[in-house]
Amino acid sequence: MTNLLALPLAALPFPDIDPVIVQIGPLAVHWYGLAYVVGILFGWWYAKRLLTTPRLWLSGKAPMRPEDIDDFLVWAAVGIVLGGRVGYILFYDFARYLANPLDIFAVWQGGMSFHGGFAGTTLAMLLFARSRGIRVWSLFDVIAAGVPVALGLVRITNFINAELWGRPTDVPWGFVFPNAGDLPRHPSQLYEAALEGLVLFLVLRLLTHVFLKLRAPGFVAGAFVTGYGLCRIFVEFFREPDAQLGYLAGNWLTMGMVLSTPMVLVGLWAIWRAQRQAQIPAT
Numbered sequence: 001m002t003n004l005l006a007l008p009l010a011a012l013p014f015p016d017i018d019p020v021i022v023q024i025g026p027l028a029v030h031w032y033g034l035a036y037v038v039g040i041l042f043g044w045w046y047a048k049r050l051l052t053t054p055r056l057w058l059s060g061k062a063p064m065r066p067e068d069i070d071d072f073l074v075w076a077a078v079g080i081v082l083g084g085r086v087g088y089i090l091f092y093d094f095a096r097y098l099a100n101p102l103d104i105f106a107v108w109q110g111g112m113s114f115h116g117g118f119a120g121t122t123l124a125m126l127l128f129a130r131s132r133g134i135r136v137w138s139l140f141d142v143i144a145a146g147v148p149v150a151l152g153l154v155r156i157t158n159f160i161n162a163e164l165w166g167r168p169t170d171v172p173w174g175f176v177f178p179n180a181g182d183l184p185r186h187p188s189q190l191y192e193a194a195l196e197g198l199v200l201f202l203v204l205r206l207l208t209h210v211f212l213k214l215r216a217p218g219f220v221a222g223a224f225v226t227g228y229g230l231c232r233i234f235v236e237f238f239r240e241p242d243a244q245l246g247y248l249a250g251n252w253l254t255m256g257m258v259l260s261t262p263m264v265l266v267g268l269w270a271i272w273r274a275q276r277q278a279q280i281p282a283t
Contacts, residue, residue, distance in 0.1 A: 011174045011175055011176045011184030012172075012173060012174065012175050012184075013175075013176075014162065014175050014176060014177055014178060015160075017031075017160045019031055019032065019157075019160055019161045021034065030157075031157040031160050031161070032154070032157040032158075032160075032161060034157075035150070035153035035154045035156070035157040036080070036150070036154065038150075038153055039147075039149060039150020039151070039153050039154065040073070040076060040077055040080070040150065042146055042149050042150065043076070043143060043146035043147060043149070043150060044069060044070075044073050044076075045146075046145065046146035046149070047069045047142040047143055047145070047146060048066040048069050048070075050062075050142050050145060050208060050214065051064065051065070051066050051069065051142060052066055055212075056208060056209065056212060056214045056215075057214060057215060058215040063134065063135045063138040063217070064132070064134045064135075064138065064139065064142075068132055068134060069142070071128075071132075072124075072125075072128050072139075072143075075124040075125075075127070075128050076121055076124060076125075076143070078120075078124065079117070079120035079121040079122075079123060079124030079125075080117045080120060080121055081117075081120075082120050083116045083117045083118070083119050083120015083121060083123070084112035084113055084114070084116045084117035084120065085104070085111065085112060085113075085116065086116050086120070087112075087113030087114075087115050087116010087117065087119060087120070088111045088112055088113040088116055089104060089111070090116070091113055091115065091116065091255060091259065092111075092113060092242055092244070092245060092255065093111065093242075093244050095244075096244065114151070114232075115259040115260075115263075118263075121143070122140075125139050125140060125143060135217055137217035137218035137221065137274070138214070138217045140217075140218065140220075140221035141208075141213075141214055141217060141218065141219070141220040141221050142214070143221075144204070144220055144221040144223075144224035144225070145204050145205075145208055145220055145224070146201075147224060148196060148197050148198075148200040148201035148204065148224070148228075149197065149201055151192070151193075151196045151197050151200075151228075152193045152194075152196065152197015152198055152201070153193075153197070155189045155190070155192040155193035155196065155197060156189070156190070156193050156197075158189040158192075159187060159189035159190055159193070162177045162178045162179065162180070163189075164188065164189055164239065164240075165177040165180050165185045165186075165187070165188065165189070165239075165240055166185045166186025166187060166188030166189075166191075166238045166239050166240055167185060167186055167188075167238055167239065167240050168183040168184065168185055169184055169185060169186045169238075170184070171184075171186070173187065174186060174187070175187050180240075185240070186238040186239070188235055188238045188239035188240075191235045191238060191239075192231070192232070192235050192239075195231040195234070195235065196227075196228055196231045196232065196235075199231070200224065200227045200228065200231060203223065203227060204220055204223060204224060204227075207219065207220050207223055208220060213274075215278065216274040216275060216277065216278035217274060217277070218270045218271075218273055218274035218277070219270070219271055219274035219275065219278075221267075221270055222266075222267045222268065222269070222270030222271035222272075222273075222274060223267065223271060224267070225263050225264075225266060225267030225270065226263070226264050226267030226268055226271065227267070228260070228263060228267075229260040229261065229262075229263035229264035229267060230260075230264055232256055232257075232260040232263075233256070233257050233260050233261065233264070236254045236256045236257050236260075237252065239254070239256070241254045241255070241256075242255070
């Protein structure tokens with residue numbers, strides 16, 4: 001029987017998209033960086049839209065002002081970039097950066113971790129909410145509702161960059177990625193863009209606009225964290241683990257699974273807590 005994995009001609013041709021949008025001298029604008037900028041700006045705009053839609057909130061009153069989101073924008077950007085970088089260094093390639101500390105600042109070489117960016121943004125939200133006297137669970141909710149769009153955009157640019165590719169496959173939509181050998185591979189970046197981006201955003205949209213879960217502080221944020229964790233764990237079965245780490249156990253357990261499992265548990269707890277608090281009569 002013919003082994004389809006040995007037939008790279010059966011794979012889809014990888015699209016010839018330049019990762020650099022435009023370059024003027026030493027200054028280059030990459031699709032990857034643009035995805036972060038557009039994602040952050042969308043999250044800022046969407047959070048303000050939620051706050052200015054009275055029917056979404058209990059008694060029609062939002063728990064913070066749209067101007068608070070304007071001020072939080074810088075905090076969010078710093079949390080994402082610093083947290084994402086530190087998370088990648090600690091979780092995915094610590095030995096390399098320990099041996100070459102100056103590489104920590106070479107951000108143009110890539111190296112960002114969602115889980116690190118998530119931790120950095122969460123810390124930024126905690127500090128910002130405390131400084132403004134804002135209910136932190138509501139801030140979690142309005143920020144989380146727009147995050148999937150940013151995730152989807154970044155995953156698409158991972159595909160454009162031909163990085164974070166999937167495991168070898170014989171499915172008809174496999175791609176032969178540059179610098180990944182001759183075997184067709186799962187476009188796992190696109191799987192993540194569809195699940196963590198489009199599907200998760202639509203789920204949260206239903207929760208905010210149909211089921212009105214912004215009235216139960218923490219529910220939307222819990223749903224986001226749970227949904228992301230489940231999507232990431234699922235896609236990890238199709239994604240090639242980072243070369244410097246490999247599999248942590250057998251030929252299935254990856255660092256992405258390990259970091260995402262606590263997210264599912266914390267997210268479920270947040271949903272339970274929000275639902276329980278919503279059922280307690282106000283005094």
